[in-house]
Amino acid sequence: MTGVPIVVVGAGHAGFHTALFLRDEGVEAPIVLVDGLDGPPVQRPPLSKSMLLGEAEPRLEFRKPEFYAARDITLLHDTVARIDRERHLVRLGSGRALGYRDLVLATGCRARHLTVPGSGRAGICVLRTPHDARAIRDALGRADDVVVVGGGFIGLEAAAAARKRGCTVTVVESLPRLMRRVVSADISDHFRALHEAEGVRVLTDTTVHAFDGDTRVRQVVLADGTRLRADLVVLGIGVDPEVELARDSGLAVGDGIEVDTALRTSDPSISAVGDCSSFPTRDGTRRRFESVQNATDQARVAAARLAGRTVEFDAVPWFWTDQFAAKLQIAGLVPDPEAETETARIGDAADAFSVLHFHNGRLTAVESVNRPSDHAAARRLLAQDTSLRPDDARIPRFRLPGTAALRTG
Structure with missing residues (x-):
């Protein structure tokens, strides 16, 4: 194919799927997928799950290398140093200039690091790339004492993997409860109990003061002076969106690259999708999601618009995590703990239940533990703005509409 290409910067879930869609x-038009990692584009969910189990x-590859040639998608292993918006050019790290018809920024996020004394010692790892995951996987084979800093999805998945591999594991979380930013107190309590039952020590409302040791980390020093033995530390304290390229180009940037409902940036010839993008939501706020679903759905919307078919991004968000024998799936957004909400719990089993959240009488989110049919039904209900009300969900043996047909036993 000839002509000026559509250039996609970043080959994670959002970038790969933009090219595919x-x-x-x-x-x-020619499509050029620019990414700084060697090898074909890869998916990230297995990195904190099956990859760590040894x-x-x-x-990990989305597709085999021959797929890209067959679809006339050029993989360019390079970085983008600068965007020349006036000339519609990207300046690559290699020095090459590449013209674009349209530009899609799918730059993703980078893992946060702790800046405390001793944070540069060997044995302190983040988990973001295949290289990171392989390094942690190999280190777990030699480690006895593992400290995970951060009680979010990534940290707890890493803790579960380390414990399964026989390590002594301590989770250190600065907030009052686990996964506080994304789940309700009921779910936090359930997963804390699960980890503790599996032998993980969980410390909340606790911060790290320093890392002690020689060339390698040997101890984690907490703010209260407590010292935890550690020959491996995994940091799971969140990520920051990669916005520098956009900011340096004069695009609107807040907590992410700001886009409209069609995923256009402040420059209509430049789109932003996935973890790096901040978009307007139904409630009038601007949000940024870090999930495979969000990346894929936004890629679909951006691709449709670039093909001349403008649609708005308004997908129901959903998330999941696997920890020990528990699969947590969330549809919608769990309300802020300070918001006036009602909840209803369905399911009688201690290890399989769902928590339904209502705000002003309207269903806003469903958290499901080991109840995948509830999750599937919740996504459909939230997408159609269901009329389900709290009193409906409190009827004995209530089931979400549509789950009966989905159940297999």
């Missing part, structure tokens, strides 16, 4: 939409390495 552009071809599915019938776009015939078993056979999962397949």
